[in-house]
Amino acid sequence: MARPIAAAKARDPALDVGLVVAGHGRHYVVQTPEGREVLCHPRGKKSEVVVGDRVRWQPTNQHGDEGVLEGLEPRRNLLYRQDEWRTKSFAANLDRLLILVASEPVFSESQLARALIAAEEAGIEALILLNKVDLVEPARLARERLAPYRAMGYEVLEVALKSRDARSDHASAQSDHARALLAGRLATGATLVLGPSGTGKSTLVNLLVPEAAALTAEISTALNSGRHTTTHTRWYWLDAARQAALIDSPGFQEFGLQHIALTELARWMPDLRPHLGGCRFHNCTHIHEPGCAVRAALARGEIAPSRHRIYEALREELGRTKW
Ligand SMILES: Nc1nc2c(ncn2[C@@H]2O[C@H](COP(=O)(O)OP(=O)(O)OP(=O)(O)O)[C@@H](O)[C@H]2O)c(=O)[nH]1
Numbered sequence: 109m110a111r112p113i114a115a116a117k118a119r120d121p122a123l124d125v126g127l128v129v130a131g132h133g134r135h136y137v138v139q140t141p142e143g144r145e146v147l148c149h150p151r152g153k154k155s156e157v158v159v160g161d162r163v164r165w166q167p168t169n170q171h172g173d174e175g176v177l178e179g180l181e182p183r184r185n186l187l188y189r190q191d192e193w194r195t196k197s198f199a200a201n202l203d204r205l206l207i208l209v210a211s212e213p214v215f216s217e218s219q220l221a222r223a224l225i226a227a228e229e230a231g232i233e234a235l236i237l238l239n240k241v242d243l244v245e246p247a248r249l250a251r252e253r254l255a256p257y258r259a260m261g262y263e264v265l266e267v268a269l270k271s272r273d274a275r276s277d278h279a280s281a282q283s284d285h286a287r288a289l290l291a292g293r294l295a296t297g298a299t300l301v302l303g304p305s306g307t308g309k310s311t312l313v314n315l316l317v318p319e320a321a322a323l324t325a326e327i328s329t330a331l332n333s334g335r336h337t338t339t340h341t342r343w344y345w346l347d348a349a350r351q352a353a354l355i356d357s358p359g360f361q362e363f364g365l366q367h368i369a370l371t372e373l374a375r376w377m378p379d380l381r382p383h384l385g386g387c388r389f390h391n392c393t394h395i396h397e398p399g400c401a402v403r404a405a406l407a408r409g410e411i412a413p414s415r416h417r418i419y420e421a422l423r424e425e426l427g428r429t430k431w
């Protein structure tokens with residue numbers, strides 16, 4: 109009994125630093141710099157650790173495949189959502205957020221806007237991926253709805269990850285094109301993918317990480333959650349050199365923004381931002397005041413009506429519960 113403890117003590121000064129690649133409840137899968145995976149538990153009751161975190165840990169068994177978390181390295185950033193009752197963290201230390209939408213099902217612009225605001229506030233670059241552009245008419249409508257986002261500076265990529273094109277060679281050429289496009293764009297750093305159900309998120313992950321399904325099954329067994337194979341956030345390396353990673357996270361619904369300060373909301377909306385400071389009243393809400401530069405831009409067509417509606421709804425939502 110004393111041996112592992114003595115061994116652990118001897119390691120103290122140089123605790124291993126690992127990367128959290130999956131987490132569920134009080135179980136975490138930590139990857140060592142050599143690529144080994146260790147099942148770790150936090151010491152306390154509650155743990156703030158999320159996928160993407162760098163953690164210090166010590167082994168708790170002789171095989172070194174189980175351990176205890178000893179500490180959390182400082183984070184560069186953390187992406188999360190917050191409703192009135194709780195906070196849900198997606199992942200930490202991200203280089204970009206990829207928001208997946210599709211021509212079908214019709215995406216919620218409010219959900220898209222919310223994710224973009226959360227990313228702006230967290231200082232994380234965001235890009236939009238429109239899938240299913242093989243569906244011609246729905247794609248045209250989706251493109252139209254995304255036009256304001258392009259105009260305010262967001263990159264919008266278009267793909268047909270799994271086209272329904274009857275000519276199978278054409279469909280597979282479209283998949284190849286999507287893979288090449290994304291491999292290039294996501295070639296460095298950690299990319300978190302968020303997207304509503306049915307948009308093709310599983311298709312995307314499987315295209316870029318062919319071994320994803322097998323890895324997920326393995327991790328789910330390790331985390332004792334057998335059947336629920338897709339409900340955890342999971343970090344996948346995209347290359348052997350481990351320079352680029354894709355993080356698949358569930359839970360895009362009800363993207364609460366209670367952590368955003370009401371007075372700062374407009375700052376995180378790139379189409380509203382350039383007009384701030386131009387209003388007659390310094391505490392202008394940009395909803396009804398005379399001499400409002402934001403509303404003037406709206407009237408000139410420089411801000412899309414849908415965006416101002418989203419701003420107004422969010423303002424009301426944040427104002428309702430904030431005081
Ligand atoms: N037409 C068309 N269909 C696609 C495309 N990509 C994916 N699909 C289809 O869209 C459906 C949803 O794809 P999934 O990858 O399962 O979507 P998901 O977002 O993981 O969905 P959930 O499992 O509900 O979260 C499937 O029937 C796919 O075959 C595409 O480029 N074009």
Ligand SMILES: [Zn+2]
Pocket residue numbers: 387392393394395397399400401402403
């Ligand atoms: Zn104003």
